Amino acid sequence: MSVYPRGATKDHPLMRWLLCAVAIGFIGLFLVLPLAAVFLQALKQGLGVALAAVSEPDALAAIRLTLLVAAIAVPLNAVFGIAASWAIAKFDFRGKGLLTTLIDLPFSVSPVVAGLIYVLIFGLQGWFGPELREHGIKIIFALPGIVLATMFVTFPFVARELIPLMTDQGRAEEEAAATLGASGFQTLFRVTLPNIKWGLLYGVLLCNARAMGEFGAVSVVSGHIRGLTNTMPLHVEVLYNDYQFVGAFAVASLLALLAIVTLTFKSFLEWRYADEIAAVHHR
Amino acid sequence: MSLSATFLPRKNRSRRVLPGFGLSMGFTVFYLSVIVLIPLAALVIRPWSAGFDGFWRVVVDHRVFAALRLSFGAAAIAAGINAICGPIVAWVLIRYRFPGKRLLDALVDLPFALPTAVAGIALSALYAPNGWLGEPLSHLGIKVAYTPLGVVVALTFIGLPFVVRTIQPVLADLSEQAEEAAATLGATRLQTISRVVLPMLLPSLITGTALAFARAVGEYGSVIFIAGNLPAISEIAPLLIIIKLEQYDYAGAATIGVIMLAASFVIILALNLLQYWAAARR
Numbered sequence: 001m002s003v004y005p006r007g008a009t010k011d012h013p014l015m016r017w018l019l020c021a022v023a024i025g026f027i028g029l030f031l032v033l034p035l036a037a038v039f040l041q042a043l044k045q046g047l048g049v050a051l052a053a054v055s056e057p058d059a060l061a062a063i064r065l066t067l068l069v070a071a072i073a074v075p076l077n078a079v080f081g082i083a084a085s086w087a088i089a090k091f092d093f094r095g096k097g098l099l100t101t102l103i104d105l106p107f108s109v110s111p112v113v114a115g116l117i118y119v120l121i122f123g124l125q126g127w128f129g130p131e132l133r134e135h136g137i138k139i140i141f142a143l144p145g146i147v148l149a150t151m152f153v154t155f156p157f158v159a160r161e162l163i164p165l166m167t168d169q170g171r172a173e174e175e176a177a178a179t180l181g182a183s184g185f186q187t188l189f190r191v192t193l194p195n196i197k198w199g200l201l202y203g204v205l206l207c208n209a210r211a212m213g214e215f216g217a218v219s220v221v222s223g224h225i226r227g228l229t230n231t232m233p234l235h236v237e238v239l240y241n242d243y244q245f246v247g248a249f250a251v252a253s254l255l256a257l258l259a260i261v262t263l264t265f266k267s268f269l270e271w272r273y274a275d276e277i278a279a280v281h282h283r
Numbered sequence: 284m285s286l287s288a289t290f291l292p293r294k295n296r297s298r299r300v301l302p303g304f305g306l307s308m309g310f311t312v313f314y315l316s317v318i319v320l321i322p323l324a325a326l327v328i329r330p331w332s333a334g335f336d337g338f339w340r341v342v343v344d345h346r347v348f349a350a351l352r353l354s355f356g357a358a359a360i361a362a363g364i365n366a367i368c369g370p371i372v373a374w375v376l377i378r379y380r381f382p383g384k385r386l387l388d389a390l391v392d393l394p395f396a397l398p399t400a401v402a403g404i405a406l407s408a409l410y411a412p413n414g415w416l417g418e419p420l421s422h423l424g425i426k427v428a429y430t431p432l433g434v435v436v437a438l439t440f441i442g443l444p445f446v447v448r449t450i451q452p453v454l455a456d457l458s459e460q461a462e463e464a465a466a467t468l469g470a471t472r473l474q475t476i477s478r479v480v481l482p483m484l485l486p487s488l489i490t491g492t493a494l495a496f497a498r499a500v501g502e503y504g505s506v507i508f509i510a511g512n513l514p515a516i517s518e519i520a521p522l523l524i525i526i527k528l529e530q531y532d533y534a535g536a537a538t539i540g541v542i543m544l545a546a547s548f549v550i551i552l553a554l555n556l557l558q559y560w561a562a563a564r565r
Contacts, residue, residue, distance in 0.1 A: 019371055026372060031440070032390065037408050038404075080310070112503050175301060212398070252405070267385070
């Protein structure tokens with residue numbers, strides 16, 4: 001059948017078995033075990049105790065705050081992502097590469113640095129600290145700071161999914177719509193958005209998961225005020241440091257469930273709409 | 284498209300047909316400046332209030348230096364572990380068929396999706412001296428939690444998907460014909476892998492490893508619970524930023540922040556250069 005020995009393009013069965021064992025072992029040890037630990041630690045004293053821990057007032061306040069922050073930060077970043085990819089994918093201009101790099105920048109900045117920069121601007125000893133204090137406006141240790149820090153760390157998510165996708169799709173359809181007399185927003189809502197809807201959803205999904213789970217950046221600007229400025233991840237930290245392990249893992253398992261739902265939905269999108277978000281994966 | 288390309292000068296073509304360049308570009312630049320660029324500029328300006336000497340005094344401080352060394356060193360070790368295990372995971376996921384492969388593939392993204400604080404307390408519970416893994420390891424005389432080794436474990440967790448997800452598409456696109464050609468020319472399997480497959484994977488392997496390193500250097504949430512945070516031993520640089528902020532030492536916090544930001548810029552620059560190199564090599 002073939003002129004070369006079969007073993008030369010296929011791995012030896014023993015090798016296959018060994019590599020599979022290494023891969024599965026590595027993933028099991030580093031990924032599955034921690035995930036399982038979250039749920040098992042939460043249920044250590046039974047489901048009732050875990051449920052009580054996530055329904056006490058401070059936990060509920062943390063859940064509400066997390067939802068509120070995501071509800072502000074994610075739509076803003078989605079609108080930004082659409083605007084940025086419209087400008088970058090549909091037009092030619094100098095400095096496109098630089099702009100794309102700058103949009104990706106928050107991904108390589110430490111979350112703690114992301115929080116720090118807003119403290120340096122709005123904190124008591126920051127640029128605008130004295131003025132803000134005079135007018136009684138609180139940004140750091142309050143909701144606006146938490147939202148800003150979350151926006152920073154989730155900044156590139158939607159844009160980086162949409163830019164390659166819209167570049168791939170080209171401009172022909174939008175140009176046709178414009179030639180037929182559609183206004184800019186008509187073109188956007190009737191031509192572009194339907195074309196990118198699954199890619200957009202994909203980006204929003206990842207953006208939301210990070211927004212709800214962000215810890216480092218939010219930790220710097222929140223001030224850890226129980227029941228007021230603690231998001232869910234911060235509430236986990238407070239409980240854990242108080243040695244309330246069951247409570248900490250109970251709230252943590254809510255976040256872990258969010259991660260599992262996100263991954264399931266993400267895998268589904270990748271499988272069902274592979275073509276429509278494909279550009280993203282062929283960079 | 285080709286018609287308009289022929290009859291209109293390139294510069295005006297798209298602008299004449301499609302509206303909204305000014306609006307979308309204006310909003311993009313405005314939003315980028317307000318959320319990212321101006322705040323980062325505020326960081327870069329801050330540490331110099333006491334001149335370069337003041338900056339340098341913070342850097343060479345024993346505790347700061349140790350924290351920076353730990354953050355960069357542990358990130359490098361973790362990236363190294365992922366540079367070895369990541370390609371194996373990618374290879375198994377692309378080339379082999381076995382039950383549960385889809386699940387395994389989806390699981391690789393877990394560190395992206397799982398909030399870092401959750402990963403942190405989970406790893407800490409596992410590797411604590413009385414934990415599932417910590418107890419057997421302690422019988423072997425290995426302490427993971429509350430030591431620099433714990434930092435490495437957390438950073439390995441965080442970095443894995445960067446390497447796997449960067450290599451995977453390249454490996455999937457790799458045609459087996461090149462391997463067949465090598466085999467017909469008499470190469471052994473080992474030679475084929477090391478001389479044909481690995482060189483083609485190399486740019487993506489370097490990129491993935493650099494991304495994992497960049498993420499690990501700045502990582503906070505998954506580390507602080509398992510690290511134990513002993514000053515100058517298992518205290519990472521991002522935590523020291525927070526400690527300095529709590530002491531209202533803004534300049535000191537900004538100094539560490541600037542060093543970490545500079546590291547990010549160097550990595551971004553290196554990756555862009557790598558892309559040019561890979562494109563030129565093709």
